[in-house]
Each structure stands twice: as structure tokens, then as C-alpha cells.
Amino acid sequence: GIQVEQSPPDLILQEGANSTLRCNFSDSVNNLQWFHQNPWGQLINLFYIPSGTKQNGRLSATTVATERYSLLYISSSQTTDSGVYFCAVERSGNTPLVFGKGTRLSVIA
Amino acid sequence: NAGVTQTPKFQVLKTGQSMTLQCAQDMNHNSMYWYRQDPGMGLRLIYYSASEGTTDKGEVPNGYNVSRLNKREFSLRLESAAPSQTSVYFCASSSWDRGVPEAFFGQGTRLTVV
Numbered sequence: 536g537i538q539v540e541q542s543p544p545d546l547i548l549q550e551g552a553n554s555t556l557r558c559n560f561s562d563s564v565n566n567l568q569w570f571h572q573n574p575w576g577q578l579i580n581l582f583y584i585p586s587g588t589k590q591n592g593r594l595s596a597t598t599v600a601t602e603r604y605s606l607l608y609i610s611s612s613q614t615t616d617s618g619v620y621f622c623a624v625e626r627s628g629n630t631p632l633v634f635g636k637g638t639r640l641s642v643i644a
Numbered sequence: 645n646a647g648v649t650q651t652p653k654f655q656v657l658k659t660g661q662s663m664t665l666q667c668a669q670d671m672n673h674n675s676m677y678w679y680r681q682d683p684g685m686g687l688r689l690i691y692y693s694a695s696e697g698t699t700d701k702g703e704v705p706n707g708y709n710v711s712r713l714n715k716r717e718f719s720l721r722l723e724s725a726a727p728s729q730t731s732v733y734f735c736a737s738s739s740w741d742r743g744v745p746e747a748f749f750g751q752g753t754r755l756t757v758v
Contacts, residue, residue: 566745578749621686629694631677631702632747636686
């Protein structure tokens with residue numbers, strides 16, 4: 536099956552710093568999503584981005600489908616950005632999302 | 645409130661006991677899923693149901709059974725719990741109805757098997 540690798544596994548930032556999280560995937564996909572899991576365990580969808588670039592406030596994401604990777608950018612990080620960020624992909628419609636192991640982000644004041 | 649509701653939120657079982665995790669969604673989604681999350685492992689798929697009346701195994705199905713009771717409800721059963729099934733379990737539902745995928749997750753069930 537498709538493999539999803541995320542890096543780095545752990546990241547500690549000072550509040551206000553910027554960061555880039557990476558997701559590599561092993562095959563073509565028709566769906567790529569980034570999720571944030573907050574410290575209470577809730578999973579929230581951030582972006583649906585199988586290709587191209589999207590921005591939402593301080594977060595943006597870029598997927599280069601031909602090279603099979605996606606990047607999540609967090610600018611001016613805040614303590615509320617802490618948690619685990621997951622990349623998940625789907626090879627074709629109506630198949631389950633396959634998750635990477637996540638990047639655990641800790642933003643300290 | 646619209647979304648995915650899981651029960652219970654916490655459970656402690658003794659080895660060999662059985663239990664059923666309940667999940668319901670009210671978004672009229674066709675697809676529903678059960679994942680487990682272990683430290684450092686991300687979310688791994690246990691079972692999924694692409695539509696009412698169908699279920700399929702995921703990556704880690706051993707020791708589990710599922711039932712898609714109707715379009716709204718998808719339950720996960722542990723027949724004889726083992727310590728290796730200590731984990732956080734997430735139910736999810738999804739849809740491509742409007743050409744863009746929507747995926748929603750429940751709050752999770754933290755299960756400890758002693």
C-alpha cells in the first residue's frame with residue numbers, strides 16, 4: 536500500500552518562529568489532507584490540498600504532486616499551534632485515508 | 645451539533661473481557677472508519693465501511709469486529725480484549741459529495757486493557 540512519511544517527528548519552537556513540516560508519499564494520490572490534533576486529542580482538518588498552494592491565516596500548504604510531497608508552513612507560531620500535525624492521503628475516491636506518523640509540535644512562550 | 649459522536653470516552657477492561665465502541669454520525673456520510681492511535685504510530689485503520697451494508701478490513705483488523713448497523717452507526721467490537729489493544733480509538737466519517745472530501749473525527753475513546 537501507499538507509504539506516507541512525515542518529518543521531522545518532533546519540533547520545538549519559540550513563540551513567533553516559523554516552521555515547515557514535510558510529508559512524502561510513495562504513489563499518486565487524488566486526496567491529500569493536513570490535520571491538526573490538539574493536546575486534548577481532537578482532530579481537525581486544516582487543508583485539502585492534492586496539488587497547488589493554499590493559505591489560511593498563518594498556515595499555508597503546498598503540494599507538488601509530480602514529486603510526491605507536501606509542505607505545511609506555520610508562520611509566527613503561537614502556543615495554540617502545539618499538537619500533532621498529520622498528513623493523510625487517499626489513492627482513489629472512496630478509499631480510506633492513510634496517515635503518516637505525524638509531527639509533534641511544541642511552541643513555547 | 646453536527647458531527648461524529650463516540651461512546652464511551654474512557655474505558656478500562658480486564659484481559660478477556662468484551663466491549664463495543666459505538667459511533668454515530670449525522671452528516672449523511674456514506675463512508676465510516678475506525679482507526680487506532682498508538683504513540684509514535686499515527687492513525688492506523690482497523691476497519692471501514694464504504695456504504696451501508698459493506699465492511700472491509702484495514703491495516704490492523706485482528707481482534708476486532710465491526711457492524712454497520714445503518715447509515716448513521718458503525719460499531720467496533722472487541723470480543724476478548726488483550727493488553728495490545730490498549731490504545732486511543734477514533735471513529736470517522738467522510739464524503740466526496742460536493743467534489744471536495746470532508747472528513748470528520750469523533751473525540752476518541754481511550755481504552756486501557758489490564
